[in-house]
Amino acid sequence: MTNNYNPKFPNRPSLLNWRTLWGLLFVVSVVWSLQVGRVFQGDLVNTGGWNLVFRFLVAVLSPDLSPEFLLLTLDATFKTLAYAVCGTFFSIIIGLVGGVLSSLVWWKSVSFTGFQAPWLVVRAILTIPRAIHELIWGLFFVNIFGLDPLVAVLAITIPFGAITAKVFSEILDETPHQPLLAILNSGVSPLNAFAYSLIPQAFPNLLSYGFYRFECSIRSAAALGIIGAGGLGDQIFLSLQSLRYEQMWTLMFALLLLSGGTDFFSALLRQHLGIPSRLDLNVLNIEQQNSLDRKEHSPYHFLHRDLVVNLSLLGAIFLLIFSFWYVKADFTKLWSPRTAQLLSRVFQDAFPPDGSQLSQMFTLSTQTLAMSILASTSAGLGGILLSLIAARKSEGSGETPESKIQTVLTRFLLLFARAIPEPIWALIFLFVLFPGILPGAIALGLHNLGILGRLMAEVIENLDQRPLLSLKALGASHSQVFLYGVLPLTLKRFLAYILYRWEVCIRATVIVGLVGAGGLGRLLTEELSSFDYKGLLTTLIVFIGLTFIVDMISALVRRTLS
Amino acid sequence: MYPPAPIFELKNVTKQFGNFQSLTDINLQIYPGERVALVGSSGAGKSTLIGLLNGTLQPTQGEVWVLSRNMARLRPKQVRQVQRQIGTIYQQFHLVNDLRVIHNVNAGHLGHWSFFKAAISLLYPLEVEIAAKALMQVGIPEKLYERTDRLSGGQQQRVAIARVLVQDPAAILADEPISNLDPERSREIMNLLCQLSQESGKTLITSLHAFEYARRHFQRIIGLQQGRILFDAPTEEVSSVMVDGLYKINPHTYREIGGK
Numbered sequence: 001m002t003n004n005y006n007p008k009f010p011n012r013p014s015l016l017n018w019r020t021l022w023g024l025l026f027v028v029s030v031v032w033s034l035q036v037g038r039v040f041q042g043d044l045v046n047t048g049g050w051n052l053v054f055r056f057l058v059a060v061l062s063p064d065l066s067p068e069f070l071l072l073t074l075d076a077t078f079k080t081l082a083y084a085v086c087g088t089f090f091s092i093i094i095g096l097v098g099g100v101l102s103s104l105v106w107w108k109s110v111s112f113t114g115f116q117a118p119w120l121v122v123r124a125i126l127t128i129p130r131a132i133h134e135l136i137w138g139l140f141f142v143n144i145f146g147l148d149p150l151v152a153v154l155a156i157t158i159p160f161g162a163i164t165a166k167v168f169s170e171i172l173d174e175t176p177h178q179p180l181l182a183i184l185n186s187g188v189s190p191l192n193a194f195a196y197s198l199i200p201q202a203f204p205n206l207l208s209y210g211f212y213r214f215e216c217s218i219r220s221a222a223a224l225g226i227i228g229a230g231g232l233g234d235q236i237f238l239s240l241q242s243l244r245y246e247q248m249w250t251l252m253f254a255l256l257l258l259s260g261g262t263d264f265f266s267a268l269l270r271q272h273l274g275i276p277s278r279l280d281l282n283v284l285n286i287e288q289q290n291s292l293d294r295k296e297h298s299p300y301h302f303l304h305r306d307l308v309v310n311l312s313l314l315g316a317i318f319l320l321i322f323s324f325w326y327v328k329a330d331f332t333k334l335w336s337p338r339t340a341q342l343l344s345r346v347f348q349d350a351f352p353p354d355g356s357q358l359s360q361m362f363t364l365s366t367q368t369l370a371m372s373i374l375a376s377t378s379a380g381l382g383g384i385l386l387s388l389i390a391a392r393k394s395e396g397s398g399e400t401p402e403s404k405i406q407t408v409l410t411r412f413l414l415l416f417a418r419a420i421p422e423p424i425w426a427l428i429f430l431f432v433l434f435p436g437i438l439p440g441a442i443a444l445g446l447h448n449l450g451i452l453g454r455l456m457a458e459v460i461e462n463l464d465q466r467p468l469l470s471l472k473a474l475g476a477s478h479s480q481v482f483l484y485g486v487l488p489l490t491l492k493r494f495l496a497y498i499l500y501r502w503e504v505c506i507r508a509t510v511i512v513g514l515v516g517a518g519g520l521g522r523l524l525t526e527e528l529s530s531f532d533y534k535g536l537l538t539t540l541i542v543f544i545g546l547t548f549i550v551d552m553i554s555a556l557v558r559r560t561l562s
Numbered sequence: 563m564y565p566p567a568p569i570f571e572l573k574n575v576t577k578q579f580g581n582f583q584s585l586t587d588i589n590l591q592i593y594p595g596e597r598v599a600l601v602g603s604s605g606a607g608k609s610t611l612i613g614l615l616n617g618t619l620q621p622t623q624g625e626v627w628v629l630s631r632n633m634a635r636l637r638p639k640q641v642r643q644v645q646r647q648i649g650t651i652y653q654q655f656h657l658v659n660d661l662r663v664i665h666n667v668n669a670g671h672l673g674h675w676s677f678f679k680a681a682i683s684l685l686y687p688l689e690v691e692i693a694a695k696a697l698m699q700v701g702i703p704e705k706l707y708e709r710t711d712r713l714s715g716g717q718q719q720r721v722a723i724a725r726v727l728v729q730d731p732a733a734i735l736a737d738e739p740i741s742n743l744d745p746e747r748s749r750e751i752m753n754l755l756c757q758l759s760q761e762s763g764k765t766l767i768t769s770l771h772a773f774e775y776a777r778r779h780f781q782r783i784i785g786l787q788q789g790r791i792l793f794d795a796p797t798e799e800v801s802s803v804m805v806d807g808l809y810k811i812n813p814h815t816y817r818e819i820g821g822k
Contacts, residue, residue, distance in 0.1 A: 009694045012687070013707050470656035473616045474729055475646035475673030480680050484669050488660040 018560040030377055033370035037437045049432035056431065059245030069247060072235070077254045078326055080231035083149070083224070084217035085323035087156025091217075092210055094161030098126055099168025100194065105177060109190040130162040131544045134220050135511040138227045139528045144342050150329040152229040156217050167209050175202045204273060211266040218262050222255055223421035223511060232258070233421055240427055252420065259419035263454070265312070272308045346533055353541065354534035361520070361542050368519035368546060371437040372506040375444035380498035382445070383452030386410055388482065390453055391460035411457075418450025426512040440517025444508055448501050455497055459490050495561065499554040506550045510543070520546070567630055569594045569733055569765050570615055575624035577610050584610040586789045588624070592767060594732070597759055599776035600769040602786035603809050608769035611786070612737045615767065616648045617641055629732065646673030649726030653738035655718045659711035663721050666710050667693040670728030696724040700754060716747035723754060733765035734758075741771055752779055773805055
């Protein structure tokens with residue numbers, strides 16, 4: 001090294017560290033995934049499909065706007081919205097109860113002896129529903145209840161309730177405990193003590209996460225359509241399969257409006273409430289302390305002042321009532337004797353699991369893994385690039401009319417990418433690609449690109465501008481400011497987001513498997529539709545194992561890089 | 563007594579932020595090699611003035627000339643060429659915390675480096691010797707590969723100064739460089755800045771909250787009050803009456819003392 005002659009200067013740090021290790025592993029895994037996806041072997045494109053693609057694209061200019069069809073679209077939109085509202089409502093209830101019960105602080109408050117076994121039990125119970133994708137739940141419930149709106153609501157409620165419970169419990173555990181202890185020590189029962197200290201303290205964060213869940217529910221409700229649960233996804237799927245692209249575009253626009261409207265409204269509300277970005281709660285736990293400090297007086301105070309907040313509170317209540325009325329789900333089915341019978345038969349059928357196909361499952365697992373790696377890599381890299389354009393420029397950083405148009409356009413592209421459910425994307429790419437993990441990876445990648453791009457743009461908008469301005473002041477160009485300012489300041493968080501989306505992607509491989517994109521997902525759906533519960537149980541166990549491995553790697557990467 | 567061409571010149575400059583007028587009708591010339599202190603209470607417009615001088619702010623009215631070029635008339639690329647010649651140090655350091663010291667120091671090269679070279683250097687630090695020498699000059703050579711956010715405030719300000727050294731500008735601007743430091747650290751940093759400016763003959767313009775440092779280290783003192791120049795004089799001519807007037811709240815004082 002150049003400076004070895006001077007003992008005062010430290011030597012160049014070794015290149016052997018966690019960062020280079022993960023970097024190399026990442027490159028290797030991407031190459032491996034491309035190999036599994038047969039990208040190097042050519043013969044991927046079905047040239048006969050271009051004709052359909054052309055028709056599909058041209059149809060965007062002439063969406064079906066006849067009154068009957070618009071009415072149908074409206075009904076489908078309301079249905080999707082209503083599923084999402086009901087699903088979110090139930091999952092937040094489950095989340096609150098489960099969150100309290102799976103928080104360490106609750107069990108510490110209940111028994112001072114430090115007996116924590118129940119805590120572990122509740123946590124363990126909640127991991128299973130979380131690991132299974134909404135669509136698999138949906139297919140399972142179709143087998144039990146038939147095509148009932150109840151299926152969609154339950155399919156959202158169960159996994160989302162478990163996720164919400166996990167996040168709520170983490171929020172509760174990380175909220176400062178001194179006020180709670182003060183109340184507990186004066187002899188108040190744990191439940192009352194929670195209601196008067198911890199819950200109000202954590203309220204902004206709980207609410208923020210609730211909004212995020214609602215945004216997810218909308219997307220999920222649309223995706224659930226493709227198993228026949230009704231709503232926009234269902235209609236899009238039907239019109240796509242019957243080649244009525246004009247109708248499909250009308251529905252697509254409705255979905256864009258619904259999804260975009262929800263995102264916009266959620267952002268507006270969060271801004272009025274002054275609460276942090278909701279995904280941070282899920283991925284990083286750094287921001288919470290600050291947001292709590294800001295609201296140290298009364299966490300509820302904003303609920304009584306802001307007009308927007310008051311109106312949306314009223315709106316939410318109205319929406320909830322409307323949704324339950326519109327869904328017309330037959331909730332009595334939940335406790336009908338027939339349901340119990342069917343359920344017990346399923347369980348009898350499922351045991352013992354069928355282990356005869358383990359070698360095939362290994363191949364399918366590698367496919368699923370490769371698909372998730374390709375999807376999250378492309379979504380991550382694309383997201384970083386697009387978020388730079390999509391981030392609203394701060395004042396004084398040279399905003400021109402052209403850059404404003406670019407920003408708006410990119411934001412719309414991102415919205416479009418995330419509003420379209422993954423299976424619909426997959427079907428579109430299957431026009432020109434042969435079935436396999438590549439169309440699946442592209443579909444997952446595009447959908448996640450839309451989500452990641454928006455989250456990253458938010459991060460960039462919230463950056464401390466001062467170091468960036470100081471780089472500009474010394475004559476650095478835009479691209480250099482990005483390299484030496486934006487990238488180092490955001491990379492850690494971007495990585496955390498990408499890893500989080502990887503965890504989501506591996507679960508979501510199931511739903512593109514449904515339309516023939518390969519991997520374990522395809523096997524799962526085949527087994528479900530042929531009522532092969534023994535095989536299903538085995539596949540599920542393998543699949544859940546795979547998701548746990550991915551979660552563990554993701555957590556390890558995040559820990560070693562922080 | 564001054565060489566003819568000023569390095570900085572403000573002509574009837576007014577700067578407004580929304581309804582708030584930060585600077586009003588400023589006329590000012592600063593010549594190469596001068597050491598100038600800007601003093602005044604908070605909100606007097608010191609930081610705005612620094613921002614106008616390094617091209618991060620544009621005046622609402624009037625003209626800012628830097629190195630004999632009118633900043634308003636330049637295209638972005640030309641602005642960057644001028645900005646290369648001006649190094650700025652800030653109260654809050656404004657470093658990129660997540661980078662190692664070496665990269666923050668190397669950021670001083672960015673005005674000259676291509677994008678490609680800048681990118682390579684992030685992966686494998688280039689021109690380590692120059693950076694090491696700069697850190698040696700500011701007294702923290704051992705921190706070369708440390709993460710910047712692991713350093714103390716005083717050390718971070720030294721990194722910022724090392725970045726300016728690597729940039730090698732014609733003028734150094736310092737915006738309240740010692741406001742976040744304890745007295746001992748403040749003295750060290752001020753000595754360092756003045757010594758560097760004296761040795762290299764670079765122009766040094768520093769805004770300061772505390773008058774004492776201005777008197778001790780600078781040749782010329784400009785007093786700002788509520789966006790106007792209250793006085794602008796060689797240090798030995800600044801009287802205690804003028805200084806007292808500076809920190810009074812009364813908006814009309816400047817007429818009585820400034821005498822313009």
